[in-house]
Amino acid sequence: MADFVERQNLLEDDESSPAERRSASGDDRPMSAICDPSRLPHRAVVLVFMCFLGFGSYFCYDNPAALQTQVIQDLNLNTAKFMQLYAWYSWPNVVLCFFGGFLLDRVFGIRLGTIIFSLFVCVGQVIFAAGAWYDLFWLMELGRFVFGIGGESLAVAQNTYAVNWFKGKELNLVFGLQLSMARLGSTVNMNIMGWVYNKVAVVVGSPGPTTLGASLMIAAVTCLFSLVCALVLGFLDKRAERILHKEEGKTGEVIKLTDVKDFPLTLWLVFIICVGYYVAIFPFIGLGQVFFIEKFNFSPAEARAVNSIVYIISAPASPVLGFVVDKTGRNVVWVMMAVVATLAAHMMLAFTFWNPWIAMSLLGVSYSLLACALWPMVAFMVPEHQLGTAYGFMQSIQNLGLALIAMAAGAILDSRGYLVLEVFFCACICSQYFYLSFLLVF
C-alpha cells in the first residue's frame, strides 16, 4: 500500500487567494493561536493528529513481514500460505480503491468516513491477532481482509483531510510529512515487533500461537491510537467548520467508471510501469529476511534492519527528490534512472555476495525517486476532472499486481529458490525500459 500517499502530492493546489485568507481569519473573536483554526499553531496541532491517523494502519500492515519466521513457525505455514496474509489485504483493494473515495465524498462525509475506516482497521487487526492466538489461519485471513477494507480508504481520508486543512497553505510539507510518517510506521514495526514478540514470549513462557496473538494485540494498540486521532480530528474539523463557517470538504475525486475508457495510451503505459515496478519492490521486501540471513550470514536482527532500510531512506529522500524532480522536470528521464538503479540493485542481490546494504540503499533511493517522478506524470496526461479516477484506477491495478505477484513470488521461492525469484524480479524491471521508451516517443 504505502504509495497512494504520493499521488495526492499532485492534487495539491498552491494558489491561495488573498480573499480566501481574509475570509478564513475574518472572525475577529479573540482566540489563542493554538485554538484558532485559521492560524498556523492550530493547524500544526491538527497536523500531528493527521499524521498519526495513518500510523496504526502502516504499523500493522507489515506485522506479518516483521514476524515472518515466528508466524511461519508458530502456525506451521509455508511461504506461499504466509504470503496470502498480504494477498488478503491487497485483493479487496483491487476494487475498493475505486469506492473508498467515492463513499467518503457522497455517503459518509469525511469525518464519519474516517472514523468508520479507522474502526475497520482496528477491528481487522484485533481479528487478525485473535486468529493467531487461537491458531485459526482462516480467522487471520479474515482479519487481514477487514483490515484492508479500512486501511487503503483511511489513507484516502487522510489525504482528504490534508487537502481540507492545508490547501493553499502548507500542503506540500503536509504530504511529505505524511509520507515520512507512513515510512516511519513501517520502520518502527520492522524493528520493534521482533523485540515485542521476545518480551511476550518471556511473559507467556514459550513462543507459540498465544505469544504471537498477544504480540499482535499489542500492535493493535497503535490502531486504537489512530482511531482516537480520527475522533479528535472529527471534533476539530466540526469545530473549525462551525467557527469558520466553511462547508464540509469535498475531495473533488468523484469516481466515474466511464472515465476509464477515455484514458490516453500513455496513461496505460504509466499504469503498466507502476505495476511492473512496485511488484519487484514490495514482494521482495516481504520475502527478504530469510534471504539476508541465509545468503549473507546476517543475524535475524541485522536482516530486519537491512530489509527496512528501503523505508528508512525513502522517508527523508522522498521530499528531497520530489523537490529536485519538480525543479528539473523531465519526469520520464528520472523514472528511467530509477528503473536502471533498481535493476542494478536487484542484480547485485542476485548475482553477487556484495554487502546487501549497498543494494538495499540503492533500492531505497531509486524507489523514492520513482515514487516522486512517476505519480505526478499522471497529472499531465488526463484532465483534472479525471484525475481521481486515474489515480484510483492506478492504485487498484497496483493492488491487483501486488496480490498476484505476491502469490507467484511465494510459489517461485518454495520451488526454485531465491536466484530464480530475483531473476523474475529483474525481468519485471527490465521490461519497464520498453514501455518507458514508448513514453519517450509519445
Added chain:
Amino acid sequence: YRMLKLTLQLNPNSTSVPPGGDLLHVRAVGDNDTLHFLWCSQGAPTLLIVHTNTSNSLVQVNWTQFLSRNVSGGLSVEPQSSIQYSIAVVFSRLLEYDDANDTAMPDSDFFPPYELQNLNWNRLELFDAKARLCGETPEFGNGSLCLTLSVFDSDGRAESWPRLLHSANSSQLEVWLHGIMPRSANSRFLLEMQAVGGDFPLSRVDVRQFIDDEFTPSIFKVSQWVSPVKGGSDVSGYVQWKPVAYRQSNPALEDATPCRYSDPQTQDGNATAASSALIQAFFSQPNITGLNVSFGLAGEPFYNSTRFLSWTMLVGVGAPPVDTFSPIVLAIMAVGLGTPMILLLVGGALVCLHKRRHGSPATYQPIN
C-alpha cells in the same frame, strides 16, 4: 561422461548371516578402474570407499577374522598394488543436549551420548542401488536412527532436498532421526562423524559459496571436508554437505533448519578401530579426524516439534562435485533478461526513428 556398472553383494562369500551386522559390497566398474563401496553395520555404521586403477580388483573377506574384530586384515582389496585411494566415514555418536535457553550452542547440558556401535542395527534393506540401515535402542522409545546409502552409476542429482549434485565417484548418505523420544522438551542433536583417510587425513572444512540456490532453496553454501593437500585430486577424497537439515520427511522451505560443524580434530585410531569392524579389518594404521554436525539455530523449533530430522551428505573420491547453473535457470535468465534487452533495443530504435522523422532539435551549430 562417466558410466559405471554396479553390482551389489550382501555379505560376500559368507556361508551364513553374520551375527552383529551386515556387510554390503557395491562394486562399481568403470573402463579402467573400480570403486568398491563397503557399507557395514558391524559396530558403528561405516562406509568405506576404495578406488583401484584396474577393472578387475576384488574384495576378499576372511569372515572369521572379520567377525573377531581384533586384528587387521580381515578385509582386503586385491591386488593391493592397484589401490589408489581409500576413505572411510564412521558414524560414531549421536549427541543430545538440553537447549533450555534456546541458544543452539552445544557447549553444556549434554545428555549421555548414544554410542552408535551399541545400537541394535536391523538387517540392511536393499532396493536398487540403495541400502537402508535402521538402528534402535530402548531409550529411543519407538524411534530409530536410519541411514540410507545411495550409490550411483553416473552423474546426477537426487529427487528430494537438498538435491546434492553427485558424481559416479561419490555415494550419498542420508541420516534421519525419526520419532526418537527426546530427553528434554528443548533437545537438540549433534552427529559425530569420523573420517578415516590414508596418508592425508581430512583435516579441513572448506565452505564454498554459490549464487544459485535453485536446487536447495535459500541455501547458498556447500561445506567440504577435505585433506589440505592441493592439486592431487586423484589421490583425495571428500565429505560434502549443504548446511541444511529438514524437519519433515517431505519438506517445504520452512522445514529447513541450518546446521553447523565443529573443526575437525585428530582422533585416537585404536578407539575408532575398536568401534567399527570395517575399520579394524581394512586399515592397519588409520589416520582419523572427527567432527560434529549440530542441527538447529537459536529460535528455531526444537527436535520435539516434529520429531524428525534428516540430513544428507556425499562421500566420494577425487574432487568434490561443483554446482553449476542448470539449463533451466540459464534458459530462464536468457529469456527473462534477454527478451527485455531486445525490447529495449527495439524501443531505442523506435526513439531514434521518431527523432529522425520529426527532426532532432539538437543539430550542431558552428561555434562561432
